Amino acid sequence: MSIKLVAVDLDGTLLTDKREITTEVFDAVQDAKKAGIKIVIATGRPITGVQQILKDLKLTDPGDYVITFNGGLVQDAATKEDVVKETLTYDDYLDIELLSRKLGLPMHASTKKGMYTANRNIGKYTIHEAMLVDSPVFYRTPEEMADEEIVKIMMVDEPELLDQKIKQIPQAFFDKYNISKSAPFYLEICPKTASKGKAIKYLADYLGLTLDQTMAIGDQENDRSMLEMVENPVVMENGTPELKKMAKYITKSNQESGVAYAIREWVLD
Template identity: 30%
Template sequence: MIKLIATDLDGTLLLPDHVSVSDENARALRAASEQGIRIVIASGRTHEVFPAGVRELEFIDYALTSNGSSLMIFDTKTGEPKEQRSVTEMPCDVWNFVYDSMVSAGADPEVYACGKSFMDAEMGDRYGSGLLPDALVAELKSHITFVDDVKETLVGKSAEKVCALTVPEENRASLMAVLENDGRLEITSAIPGNIEVNLKGTSKGRAIAMLCDMLGIMPDEVMAFGDADNDVEMLKYAGFSVAMGNAKDEAKAVCRYVTETNENDGVAKAIYKYAIKPE
């Protein structure tokens, strides 16, 4: 019996525009919630960067943000977060190293800290330029806190994640070598071309295991949806692991089921097939 559903956002619950939740997916999650199933968002994004279509789902119980570095507990009456718990954090010297390495490689990194996304203002004009639809870039930028100097703004503070939407192709291999040679880091990707870096050991799988221990829910009572590298550990944990039809091979390889694509309401179709009791 499914007691908890955890779903990734980009490439999974969200439509290909990376902003919208289809009516069918929203209805399926609501129906599951009404049958007592806990609903969890598990995303590489921080809560501040959740699109409006996700924020409007007031029945969400929990969110695992920044690839599982943080756990948020929601008030299901208002849809607003009421508590945030840290799972893992990158010390200041660690994220500074990642940040400097990305800048040296010609990337424009974001730093997720204090529940927000920070970026140097001078990088803002380049953010997503030519890579993503203008509407999506505008949506993402609207949730970023632009400052004169990220390292100065966050001096002495820990961070949840450092990520780059893209890296110049000619520098990507050398940057990956630098990051992979540092034993303190967990490196994943959520969408083609991006690099996401957390503290070693951080994963959606670790965070969902912690949440399930807290709730007394067993792995075989968990349904999880994902499509990318940063979903793999969560998919391995869940008894009902579901890869999207558009998922990377790495995600499909660890899953029990493969559903339709995110464009074709794959989340809803699997929920109706495996999770919801017949009326």
């Protein structure tokens, strides 16, 4: 069957290292859309971090969808109505916040309204993430977080230190949550019920599509679930070696408009 839905990661995949959309990628997305193919952004970013990109790619029309928070939120891109929303409980937040203090790692929690941290000295990677995704940052004590609707939590630090600390996280946390790195300095913690793969499966079912009609394009570990879910997984040339082992196709790098190459070579061809 021909491919009818293409889920595309943003950072390191659709965007260049300067976080730009190349002309080649823009044109390929428009051509796919004209051919009736759903191009769905699937990112770990919060919804605030993709709104301008959706507008730039003209993916805000009726029938367009977007996956954010690593699958925690699926929205109709035209109406902004939630199609799927998976959240962490307050008890989850307290457990993870305590773990972050034990590990000595800066942490922030993401909601549709913004990012919340209990770190008085706000970590530089929290600031970096806030600027990247155009999100406000709020300082709140753990006691003040009881009524917030948390979609994901991130622990952030220097790559070598973060990798060292990840080894100290008890297995019980990996059993209870979806935990993955989306960048060398980002560790993302989401509900077990939320993943890019599950979001794509739900959306495919919702649209009446089968998995052999789906493709996913990614580069990092937080893309693994969607690459495993679809029958046409594509990994960027700049993707991790482990992900490349599971790819059906390997496309060019994000610097070389690899998303455009994949769409033209394996979707529109």
